[in-house]
Structure formats: C-alpha cells, structure tokens
Amino acid sequence: MINFNGTIQDNNSVLNSNNRGFAYGDSLFETIKTSYGKILFWEDHYFRLMASMRILRMEIPMHFNMEFLEAEIKNTLEVNGLTDASARVKITVFRNEGGLYLPETNDISFIIDTKPLEDDFYLISNDPYEVDLFKDYYISPSLLSTLKTNNKVLNVVGSIYAKENNLQNCLTLNTNKNVVEALNGNVFVVKGNVIKTAPLSDGCLKGIMRKQLIEIINAIPEYELIEESISAFELQKSDEIFISNTITGIQPVSKYRKKSFTSTISKLLIQKLNVKMRLS
The missing domain is CATH 3.30.470.10 (Aminotransferase class 4, branched-chain amino acid transferase, N-terminal domain)
Structure with missing residues (x-):
C-alpha cells in the first residue's frame, strides 16, 4: 500500500x-x-x-x-x-x-x-566491488544536476553498461571530464590523510549521506576533507575509494581497472556513522 x-x-x-x-x-x-x-x-x-x-x-x-x-x-x-x-x-x-x-x-x-x-545498521560489505568510468554520456554541471529529479536516464543507461561489463558500478564524468559521482551515490577518494569528494559546482548530487560523512571526517583531526575536482588520473593513484548513499551508507570500491584498494577508512567511518545514526 x-x-x-x-x-x-x-x-x-x-x-x-x-x-x-x-x-x-x-x-x-x-x-x-x-x-x-x-x-x-x-x-x-x-x-x-x-x-x-x-x-x-x-x-x-x-x-x-x-x-x-x-x-x-x-x-x-x-x-x-x-x-x-x-x-x-x-x-x-x-x-x-x-x-x-x-x-x-x-x-x-x-x-x-x-x-x-534487511540491515538495521550500516555495514561494510566485503564482497568484490569493481567500478570503471562511464564515458558514453556526461553530466552538465548546474544547480539542476545537484537535485534528485526523475530525470535519471544517464544513471539507467550507465547501470545497464555496468551490468554488461560485469561491473558493480560506474563513476560518471562531467563535461570537464572530472569524476563527479557514482551511478547511485557520491564518491570519496582517499590519498594518505586527505579525503577528497567532488564539489557541488562539478554537478554532483547534494547527497544526504555525503553531508553526514563530510561532518564526520571534519571532526577527525587525523584526516583532511577537501571538496575539490577529481581527475580520472587520481583514481589509480589513490589508496581507497568509497561510494556513499542513504541506504547503503558506505560502499568501498575494491577494484578500478588494474588497481585494488583497501577499505581502512571506510571501516572507520562506518562505525562513526552508526553512532551518528543512533543519535540523529
């Protein structure tokens, strides 16, 4: 009903x-x-x-x-x-x-x-999670691209592409060829103690989970959160990549092309996210 x-x-x-x-x-x-x-x-x-x-x-x-x-x-x-x-x-x-x-x-x-x-709390999945770039179509950065509208054709076609290529997800690019987000969530890239996510001006969704994680990371002295454009070149140089959305919480990426990743930061953040969830 x-x-x-x-x-x-x-x-x-x-x-x-x-x-x-x-x-x-x-x-x-x-x-x-x-x-x-x-x-x-x-x-x-x-x-x-x-x-x-x-x-x-x-x-x-x-x-x-x-x-x-x-x-x-x-x-x-x-x-x-x-x-x-x-x-x-x-x-x-x-x-x-x-x-x-x-x-x-x-x-x-x-x-x-x-x-x-099924899950009451946010959990980290240990299953393989491989992604690649979806380059058939590009996001045009604007205020409208940050909204959750019913205009999600790019995400639909990208999801079909991912399935056809035995991928669990794809990362989308904007017209400036910067990495914007995943097909179903925002993207965070970790290198050393710096955690980077695309700015809204690049056209990414104004995600609710993105907002929670930015607040959590900013409260951890050991790490620095930067909202800055992400080049495709940075992906293979990073230590960790994870995707965020309201339902899953955090989804670590295990592989991008030939590069495999850890999930150390994802596991740390999921614990803090569950605490925040209980207090919200």
Whole structure:
C-alpha cells in the first residue's frame, strides 16, 4: 500500500499517462532509510526536498511541514507492517496534471511508498566491488544536476553498461571530464590523510549521506576533507575509494581497472556513522 496525498491506497490506482512526472520528468524524490520507525537524518532530507521544490518553482502547501510529512511516513510504515523493521522510504513529489512543457499549475501531489530492508545498521560489505568510468554520456554541471529529479536516464543507461561489463558500478564524468559521482551515490577518494569528494559546482548530487560523512571526517583531526575536482588520473593513484548513499551508507570500491584498494577508512567511518545514526 502507498500513501497518495495523505490517503492510503493500492499502488495501481494513482498514475496515468497525464502525470507530469511520467510525461516530462517534472518530479522530485527523496530516498530515506528508517529503522524501527525512526526516520534517519529526517531534517536534512526534508530541507533538501523543500529547497529542490523551490528551485523547480513548485508551490509548497502551507501544511507541508516536517511534522506533517513525518506523520505521513510513519502512517505508511505502520500500514505496511514496517514500524518494527528497517525500511526504504521513497517520497515522490510531482507537479499536478495540466499543460505541456508549460504547466497549468504549480500545485503538487506526493506519493510515499515503502520497502523492507534487511540491515538495521550500516555495514561494510566485503564482497568484490569493481567500478570503471562511464564515458558514453556526461553530466552538465548546474544547480539542476545537484537535485534528485526523475530525470535519471544517464544513471539507467550507465547501470545497464555496468551490468554488461560485469561491473558493480560506474563513476560518471562531467563535461570537464572530472569524476563527479557514482551511478547511485557520491564518491570519496582517499590519498594518505586527505579525503577528497567532488564539489557541488562539478554537478554532483547534494547527497544526504555525503553531508553526514563530510561532518564526520571534519571532526577527525587525523584526516583532511577537501571538496575539490577529481581527475580520472587520481583514481589509480589513490589508496581507497568509497561510494556513499542513504541506504547503503558506505560502499568501498575494491577494484578500478588494474588497481585494488583497501577499505581502512571506510571501516572507520562506518562505525562513526552508526553512532551518528543512533543519535540523529
């Protein structure tokens, strides 16, 4: 069961061909992890969603506050029997039907759906995780490229490319040929005591987990966090590469081309992330 504008209903009775998210990608989404009914990093998710809606000139309803959406998420979890488990929650916001490229209204609707997750805490996987560059298409850096919109064709085609080449993921490049992010998360590159991640100005997603890890790393005196462009040449010179997203937390990269990597920093950060998760 899903939550459509505050009403719990069947998943098959909501979308049609006039839905602007379907027809034009006129839509935003937030993917959130919950643990036994607790919404992780909820404030960060909420404010990113509100900022993104403003950028897309969507009308934010007066009642669309943190308390309202939190209650709707918890109601959806309860209906689906997920208050005593961990879950993936997806909030999709789309402009209401009407118009072609030019909408007839800026009013919005929302859908909340949920799926169970196996892991309650963030864990480091020891399975092989090989990546390569995806160079068929490039990200054009702009404010829009930092948003979680429904325009994810590059990520879809890149994921197909990864599967065809027996890769677990790919790293994307922007039009300046800098490494921007992975297909499903932000990228961090470690060399010595310096941990680097791409700046938002390079076009990477304004990731919620990226934000948490930046705060964690900045609190560790032994390491220096730098938001700076990453060249493809740096990847093979690095000691460690890891990918971050809200659901997985941290995914260490074990291999890029002929180079294998350690996961020392990933294991350190995952411990601190789980502590932060419990306190959030």
